Amino acid sequence: MKAVVYEKPFSVTIRDVDDPQIQHPNDVLVRVTSTAICGSDLHMYEGRTAAEAGIVFGHENLGIVEQAGAGVTSLSEGDRVVMPFNVACGFCKNCLAGKTGFCLTVNPGFAGGAYGYVAMGPYKGGQAELLRVPFADFNCLKLPPGNEFETDFVLLADIFPTGYHGCELARVSPGESVAVFGAGPVGLMAAYSALLRGAAKVFSVDRVPERLAKAEQIGAIPIDFTKGDPAEQIKEQTRGEGTDKGVDAVGYQAQAHDASHEEPAVVLNSLVETVRPTGMLGVPGLYVPSDPGGPDEHAKHGQLLVSIGRMFEKGQQMGTGQCNVKQYNRQLRDLIIAGRAKPSFVVSHELPLEDAPGAYEKFDQRIEGYTKVVLHPGHALAA
Ligand code: NAD
Ligand code: ZN
Ligand code: ZN
Numbered sequence: 001m002k003a004v005v006y007e008k009p010f011s012v013t014i015r016d017v018d019d020p021q022i023q024h025p026n027d028v029l030v031r032v033t034s035t036a037i038c039g040s041d042l043h044m045y046e047g048r049t050a051a052e053a054g055i056v057f058g059h060e061n062l063g064i065v066e067q068a069g070a071g072v073t074s075l076s077e078g079d080r081v082v083m084p085f086n087v088a089c090g091f092c093k094n095c096l097a098g099k100t101g102f103c104l105t106v107n108p109g110f111a112g113g114a115y116g117y118v119a120m121g122p123y124k125g126g127q128a129e130l131l132r133v134p135f136a137d138f139n140c141l142k143l144p145p146g147n148e149f150e151t152d153f154v155l156l157a158d159i160f161p162t163g164y165h166g167c168e169l170a171r172v173s174p175g176e177s178v179a180v181f182g183a184g185p186v187g188l189m190a191a192y193s194a195l196l197r198g199a200a201k202v203f204s205v206d207r208v209p210e211r212l213a214k215a216e217q218i219g220a221i222p223i224d225f226t227k228g229d230p231a232e233q234i235k236e237q238t239r240g241e242g243t244d245k246g247v248d249a250v251g252y253q254a255q256a257h258d259a260s261h262e263e264p265a266v267v268l269n270s271l272v273e274t275v276r277p278t279g280m281l282g283v284p285g286l287y288v289p290s291d292p293g294g295p296d297e298h299a300k301h302g303q304l305l306v307s308i309g310r311m312f313e314k315g316q317q318m319g320t321g322q323c324n325v326k327q328y329n330r331q332l333r334d335l336i337i338a339g340r341a342k343p344s345f346v347v348s349h350e351l352p353l354e355d356a357p358g359a360y361e362k363f364d365q366r367i368e369g370y371t372k373v374v375l376h377p378g379h380a381l382a383a
Pocket of ligand 1: 182183184185187206250252253256266283286323366
């Protein structure tokens with residue numbers, strides 16, 4: 001089958017690789033119809049987090065069950081399903097508590113598994129024609145048949161739940177004000193989720209014009225961080241108080257306010273300043289324990305200069321970590337079906353799988369409006 005294969009930093013290619021096989025009675029094989037490229041793929045694409053030549057990328061996958069193992073009970077051939085990016089078992093201590101992003105079974109020695117990563121277990125990615133899904137009864141979310149809402153539903157694999165998770169970590173409640181840093185796909189989904197949860201005022205901070213325009217389009221207030229300290233800009237619009245809540249949807253590759261270099265703690269520190277005393281910070285943006293490309297010795301070891309003293313003084317709380325997609329994907333699916341949510345506004349490009357190399361390049365540079373790319377293997381639904 002054809003698959004998107006990582007070659008070396010800044011290079012992916014389309015290659016023929018072996019078809020996946022059922023390896024356990026609880027596996028299914030899914031014929032992928034939609035698979036999205038993520039900001040998290042870019043960390044590997046840039047050679048910043050571990051990626052081995054030859055691995056197949058892709059953790060945001062939707063498709064049709066092609067073959068079900070003998071032990072699978074809830075799925076049949078022909079079912080349309082979307083898979084959380086987390087691979088999880090469903091029966092370990094963390095899965096039982098709903099923390100499926102930290103499954104203790106699927107990736108021995110580590111809490112959490114995912115498709116298409118070196119560090120997240122042996123699960124090949126779905127930017128390919130076929131995908132093996134382990135513990136399939138647990139990991140597949142069934143969708144209505146046909147291809148209605150395809151582009152909305154594929155976002156249930158990661159970014160819609162992850163944006164929502166950012167709001168959950170910050171306990172965003174009706175009537176509150178929220179500052180979301182980053183208007184990439186995750187940040188836009190966080191701003192959208194904050195509005196779905198009834199926030200009165202949502203600020204969306206970035207510098208990429210197309211992304212800020214999308215934020216404005218959904219009813220958020222765009223803030224360009226290159227036009228002045230974003231915390232000050234937001235305080236001016238909140239009677240000097242700051243916001244009730246904040247979400248970091250940027251992570252460790254945050255750019256300094258003049259956009260001239262990376263400053264890994266800048267967003268965390270901006271949030272501490274922006275959010276009012278006793279407010280809460282949700283951090284779905286990724287921070288890593290080691291980053292060979294980090295701008296200084298501390299950053300290379302995942303240690304950042306965060307204003308913990310100021311945070312303590314303000315009595316703020318912070319929540320971090322991978323999204324437990326299964327906590328939210330069914331509910332968010334049903335909001336889509338009911339017509340109450342349409343996350344596909346974030347998708348800028350729908351392309352055949354073969355166009356992945358160019359799409360990676362442009363998405364990585366955040367140019368030509370590349371905000372979120374959905375690939376359609378086999379030209380299944382190519383626009
Ligand atoms: P992205 O890189 O497309 O978006 C990041 C955005 O942040 C960009 O638009 C960039 O211009 C903006 N930015 C950079 N510096 C900034 C600053 N100082 N202030 C405000 N904005 C700034 O990535 P994405 O796909 O939206 O993902 C965002 C983050 O979320 C990444 O770190 C990704 O790895 C992470 N992520 C986490 C999870 C999870 O489960 N926790 C899941 C998916 C993605
Ligand atoms: Zn993702
Ligand atoms: Zn588990």
